Each structure stands twice: as C-alpha cells, then as structure tokens.
Amino acid sequence: MQPINVLIADDHALIREGIRKILSLEQRINVLAEAANGRQAITLCLNQHPDIVLLDINLPDITGLEVCKAIKQELPDTGIIALTIHDQEEYITEMIRNGIAAYLLKDISPDQLIKTILQVAEGKSFISPSLTAKIFSQINKLSTDRPFEKRPHGLSDRELEVLRLVANGDSNKIIALKLFISEKTVKNHLTNIFQKLDVTDRTQAALLAIKEKIAEI
Secondary structure, X not given: OXXXXXXXXXXOHHHHHHHHHHHOOOOOEEEEEEEXXXXXXXXXXXXXXOOEEEEOOOOXXXXXXXXXXXXXXXXXXXXXXXXXXXXXXXXXXXXXXXXXXXXXXXXXXXXXXXXXXXXXXXXXXXXXXXXXXHHHHHHOOOOOOOOOOOOHHHOOHHHHHHHHHHHOXXXXXXXXXXXXXXXXXXXXXXXXXXXXXXXXXXXHHHHHHHHOOXXXX
C-alpha cells in the first residue's frame, strides 16, 4: 500500500513538530514536507504533489483561503484539511466553497486527526462535530424555492429534493412533513443518496451538495 503523503503548513514550528510526531504513529502516513508560510506551502505542493495538505488558515504572508484556492486550481485531487483555531461561520463556509475536504479545530484529538487524514485520502469529507451547528446555521439561509437545474450523481428528482432539505439542516421528520411522505421513505431516500454520493452521513452529503452547487450557501 502506498503511503499517504502529507504536507504540514503552519507558521509555528512547535505545532508542526507536534503534528509530525502524531502522524508518525500511523504507518500509512508519511510527512512529506513542512511549510512555514502560504507561499512556501504552494511551492512545495506544486513541486512535491502531496496527497493531503494540513493547512492553517492564519498564515503570516497570505491567507489559508488563498493557499487553498491556488492549490486546488493546480492540483484539484489534493485533499486539503483546514486545521485551525477559528470556528467562525465565514471561515468554514469560504473554505468549503473553495474545495477543502475537512475542517478541524486544533483541539481535536490525535486519533481523530489521523482518522480524518485517512478518510480524506479515501475521498471523504469531515468537519469537527462541534462545528456542525455552525455549518447548518449557514446552510439554513438557503432559499427553498429554487428548483434544481441538474441531476448529478444519477439522483432522482425526489432524491434531489431530499438532499436539498438535508443541506438546509432539516431533520427526517421535517423532511417527511414538507414532502408529504413517511419518515421511513425519507430514510430509504437517504440510503440511496448516500450510496450514490459515496458518503456515509448527512453532514458529508450536505458538504458535497454545497461543493457541487446542488445547494448554495
């Protein structure tokens, strides 16, 4: 099995060293390089093509958002994980819009950091559970009147309706009431949606819907 090559981008040497030691505990992960600022992170990515970038948002030269945009433009398959102290909605939603695969706070456990890297390497998305409410508070600003204009991932019209309401933060019960169907039918639709989107939960489905502009913040 090929190792997952990771680039750590953080302006604090002590944090970079701590992350490196944590990741050394997992044999499947290899720390490929470290960057102390945004421009260095971009240069290293373009030269070394890491699988995953652990990216601090607060960098001394350019913002993590600008780094994210630059990397995703040139290396769209590189998974970017925001690792930050910031939990404001605007940071989270802007990073999601620009292609991050995961958003973690720096108080996350070592085990969860490793688990997230492995998930992102498999093409999955993740946000810290403590941020879920903030994400959905932004998603709740979606207009529920706008019709779908495309049918991605082979989703049916009804599945698109359910996915949009999931992205709106609605529970299964609320979705059932809005669509005049049973909660069991909602669960069946969600099972099909998760399978077609290759995700495992409603948060991942909502994030993917936002990234692919099925739903917009």
